[in-house]
Amino acid sequence: MTQYLDFEKPLAEIEGKAEELRALARANEEMDVADEAAALDAKAATLLADLYKDLSPWRKCQVARHPERPHCRDYINALFTEYTPLAGDRNFADDLAVMGGLARFNDTPVMVIGHEKGSDTKSRIDHNFGMARPEGYRKAVRLMQMAGRFGLPVITLVDTAGAYPGKGAEERGQSEAIARSTETCLQIPVPLISVIIGEGGSGGAVAFATADRVAMLEHSIYSVISPEGCASILWKDAEKMREAAEALRLTAKDLKTLGICDRIIDEPKGGAHRDKTAAMASVSKAIAEMLKDLEKKKGDVLVKERRQKYLKLGSKGLAA
Known part of the structure; x- marks a missing residue:
C-alpha cells in the first residue's frame, strides 16, 4: 500500500477511489468499472504531474525521506553482481548503518559503499536509521584504502540524516x-x-561524497544541517523548517548551480519510490557514464583534479 505525503492527500483520495472501484469489480464480476477507473487514473496522473512540477525545497525534503524510497541495499541488489559484503573496522565493531564490499558493475570490478537506513521498524533500528558511528566511517576508510591498493573504482551511495551524535x-x-x-x-x-x-x-x-563526480537524484537533498536543526538554531523554532529549507539551498538544482553537484539524475514522476525499476535504471546509466569519463585518467591526475575541485568550491556562490 502506497504511503502518501501530506501534500499528496488529494492524490490519495483519487487513487483510493479508483482502487475501490476495482475492488468492487473483483467482488462482482458483472460490474464494469473500466471507464470510471480509467478516468480516475487519468485525473490522478494529471494531478501527480502538477504536484511534482515545481516542488518547494521542503517538499523535496519530504520526498527524499519517503519511507518507500529505494535504499542502498536495493541499489546494490539491482545494479551490482557478485556483491561480497565486507564487515568491521578492524578496531571496534561492525556498523550496520554502513554497508559495503566488492562487486561488479557492468562486469567492472568495483568497491561499493553506502548508508543503509532500513526498510521496516526492525531493520531501521538495526541500521540505526542510516546514522553511522565512528566504526562505520572507519570501515569505509578500510574499504576505500583496499580499493586504492587494488585499483578498483569506488562508488558510494549516500543516504543519511547525518552521523550518529x-x-x-x-x-x-x-x-x-x-x-x-x-x-x-x-x-x-x-x-x-x-x-x-x-x-x-x-x-x-561529506565523508562519502568528497568524490570526483557527485550526482544527485532529482528529489534528493544535500546540506550541512537538516532544515529542522537549522530552524532550531536560528529561530529557536523547529516549525520554521520550511523557511530553513529555502535558505539552505539544499536541492539538486541549487547545488548544481553552486558547483557542488556535478549531475542531476531524473526521477520517475512522483519520485523514485513510485517506479523503483526506472529510478535504478537512471542511476545505473549515470554511474556508467561517469565511470567511462574517469576510467582512463591516471591515479595521480585523479587525486590532483579531485583536490582542486574541492579547493575551488564556493567560488560560484560568491560570484552569485
Missing part, C-alpha cells in the same frame, strides 16, 4: 573518523563516484 560515538572519536574518511576520499588514486540517493546530511554525507 550519541555519547558512545563521541567517546570513540566521531569527528576524527569523519575527517579521516573525508581525507581518504581525497587520497585514493582511483575513480570515486558518489550518488546522493536520498538525504545527504552534514559531515556524515
